[in-house]
Amino acid sequence: MTGAAAPAEGGEHSARADAGAPQPPSAEQALDQLLRGAWIDPDSGRATGVAIQAIAIEPTLDGEEADRVAALALGRRFAVVSDATTRRVLGERVERALRAVGAVEPVVLPGAPHADAATVARVRAWCAAADALVAVGSGTINDLAKAAAAADGKPYVVFPTAPSMNGYTSANAAITVDGHKKTLPAVLARGVFVDLEVLAAAPPRMIRAGLGDSLCRSTAQVDWLLSHHLLGTPYRRAPFALLAGDEAALLDGAGALLAGDRDAMRLLARTLLLSGLGMTLCGGSQPASQGEHLISHYVDMRAAAGREPSLHGEQVAVATLTMARLQESMLAGAAPVLAPTRATAADLERHFGAALGASCWREFEGKRLDGAGAAAMTARLAKAWPALRRDADAARVPAARLEAAMRRAGGPLRAADIGVGADFYAAAVRHARFLRDRYTFLDLADDAGVLEAAGA
Numbered sequence: 001m002t003g004a005a006a007p008a009e010g011g012e013h014s015a016r017a018d019a020g021a022p023q024p025p026s027a028e029q030a031l032d033q034l035l036r037g038a039w040i041d042p043d044s045g046r047a048t049g050v051a052i053q054a055i056a057i058e059p060t061l062d063g064e065e066a067d068r069v070a071a072l073a074l075g076r077r078f079a080v081v082s083d084a085t086t087r088r089v090l091g092e093r094v095e096r097a098l099r100a101v102g103a104v105e106p107v108v109l110p111g112a113p114h115a116d117a118a119t120v121a122r123v124r125a126w127c128a129a130a131d132a133l134v135a136v137g138s139g140t141i142n143d144l145a146k147a148a149a150a151a152d153g154k155p156y157v158v159f160p161t162a163p164s165m166n167g168y169t170s171a172n173a174a175i176t177v178d179g180h181k182k183t184l185p186a187v188l189a190r191g192v193f194v195d196l197e198v199l200a201a202a203p204p205r206m207i208r209a210g211l212g213d214s215l216c217r218s219t220a221q222v223d224w225l226l227s228h229h230l231l232g233t234p235y236r237r238a239p240f241a242l243l244a245g246d247e248a249a250l251l252d253g254a255g256a257l258l259a260g261d262r263d264a265m266r267l268l269a270r271t272l273l274l275s276g277l278g279m280t281l282c283g284g285s286q287p288a289s290q291g292e293h294l295i296s297h298y299v300d301m302r303a304a305a306g307r308e309p310s311l312h313g314e315q316v317a318v319a320t321l322t323m324a325r326l327q328e329s330m331l332a333g334a335a336p337v338l339a340p341t342r343a344t345a346a347d348l349e350r351h352f353g354a355a356l357g358a359s360c361w362r363e364f365e366g367k368r369l370d371g372a373g374a375a376a377m378t379a380r381l382a383k384a385w386p387a388l389r390r391d392a393d394a395a396r397v398p399a400a401r402l403e404a405a406m407r408r409a410g411g412p413l414r415a416a417d418i419g420v421g422a423d424f425y426a427a428a429v430r431h432a433r434f435l436r437d438r439y440t441f442l443d444l445a446d447d448a449g450v451l452e453a454a455g456a
Contacts, residue, residue: 027245027270031055034242034277041281042237050280052169054191057269059262061195065097065159072190074155075131076102081123081145083109086137086161090198094136094159105130112309115143116176123148130154132190138162138206139312143173143186150187157191162202163210163268164313168192169276172285174297174312179356181297181435183285192273200265207257207268208411209313214250214271215405216292216316217243218397219323222331223290223440225391229384230377231439239278239287240395246271251401255408291326291440294432295319301356301435302428303420310418318412322429324399326454327441331392335385336448338378341368348434360434367433367443374447381444429454 024042025033033039037049053072061068069078078098082091087108098104107126113119123144127133133156135145142158149156150173158168167173173186199207221240228235246267256264278287285293296315303309330336348364349357369377403413412418415425430451433442445451 024241024244027242027274030242030245031270031274031277042241048238048281050169050277051188052190052192052277052280054193055169055273056192057194057266057273058196060197061159061193062093062197063097065094065193066100068191068193069098069134069157070101072155072157074157074190077105077129077131078102078134079105079107079127079130079132080134080136081107081109081127081141081148082136083111083113083141086141089161089201090159090195091136094134098134102131109141109144113140113144114176115140115147115174117178119144120147120151120175124151127152127154132156134159135189136161139165139167139174142167143175146171146186146189147173147175147184150185154187155190156187157193158189159193159195159198160269161198162206163199163265163272164202164206164311165210165213166272166275166279166288169273170279170285170288171283172279176300178359179301179353180359181300183289183436188280194269194273196262196265196269199269200260200262204258204410205311205314207265208406208409209311209317210268210272211250211254211257211409212313212315212317212320212406212411214247214268214275215397215402216288216290216320216323217247217275218395218402219292219320219327220286220288220290221395222327222392223323223438224286225388225395226441226444227439229388229391230381230444233439236282236287238281239275242274242278243271246274247397251397251405254405257409286438290323290438291432291442292316292319292323294435294438294440294442295322295428297435298428298432299418299420299425303424307419310412310420314412314418317406318415318418318425321399321403321406321413322454323441324396324402326445326451327392327396328399329454330441330445330448330450331389335378335382336444336450338369338374338381338444338447339449340371340374341447343368343434351431352434363436364434366437367439369447377447426452 041048080095133145133149135142135158171188172183227233345361348361
């Protein structure tokens with residue numbers, strides 16, 4: 001990273017809204033327009049849409065499941081993928097309904113399934129005879145089904161059982177490959193059918209996790225702005241425009257989520273779906289997965305065996321607060337002076353083990369700074385800093401407000417709340433930057449010599 005990066009298409013203008021622009025549609029209107037291909041993309045000014053045929057967010061879908069799926073014309077052999085819990089919650093109901101329109105093969109994953117490459121292979125084998133996969137579950141089940149469907153070129157639909165994450169409408173899946181948690185291309189759902197009655201009955205932890213996964217809009221956007229201004233990474237306003245109409249109400253009304261408030265649950269469900277659609281519009285996870293998700297991935301990969309596992313959104317909530325405080329601290333001062341990267345391939349192999357360390361180094365090596373690279377990056381940063389601060393200040397939500405929303409919902413705030421010790425969490429913050437090639441404030445802070453304090 002030694003040469004000056006070319007500006008992204010659209011340049012600096014793409015990172016901020018035009019003055020006097022027309023009032024954007026509400027989030028509900030935007031969702032409807034996207035399905036009709038009529039939403040006006042703020043980056044291009046052209047009508048755009050997504051390749052999802054149907055999205056429903058209804059008070060109940062009981063009795064409508066077969067008609068909703070049959071309307072998509074996906075075939076007549078359905079593999080309904082669930083685990084023991086999600087089958088009891090909703091899967092058996094979906095199986096019974098679909099038998100009216102085709103053959104149904106229940107695929108019930110044993111135990112507490114993991115979204116890893118081996119399990120994807122097993123799901124593919126169990127669904128080999130199906131025309132389409134029907135996922136009934138939340139994060140793990142959805143990721144496994146969409147990854148298996150993508151590998152075999154089959155369509156899939158999803159009936160969420162909890163508002164716990166934003167992957168229902170994205171075209172990627174979080175899959176662990178040889179111990180390395182990765183975001184891999186998958187297939188977009190043909191239909192997403194949300195029953196608010198089912199979501200409201202989900203365990204409180206899963207509802208809080210969905211709120212936690214929603215918090216990171218702010219930190220992910222600021223990380224992406226850093227990469228855009230400093231390295232010329234292409235940047236899109238579209239995913240954030242989709243979320244703007246609902247965010248304030250969601251944060252301020254977070255406490256109502258645990259009180260069974262259907263309007264609050266609809267707000268959370270819509271936010272999660274629109275967040276996933278933002279990733280789909282961008283063709284990647286950039287608008288919803290940056291430094292905070294790298295910290296969460298480290299926790300997934302390295303936490304001690306035998307501890308009670310925390311949920312993805314719980315980890316993201318804690319990591320988002322860390323990133324928000326780090327970003328605020330750095331943006332409050334002058335542009336930092338960067339130093340050559342201290343970490344070596346041998347360091348990563350010692351920390352992660354030989355195979356995983358080598359994999360991490362391949363992801364990270366392009367971000368490594370030598371002496372000349374550090375000097376060039378410092379000069380670029382000084383030039384970009386005023387515009388970055390301006391756009392970041394317009395985009396970010398103060399850490400205190402994010403923390404207040406999680407507190408109102410009774411969600412996790414610190415490392416201890418997700419079952420990890422302070423020393424482990426500090427190591428997660430220090431080493432998360434090595435997990436992938438995306439440049440975030442974790443990289444900037446480490447190159448500036450201030451990252452260690454962020455994990456305290």
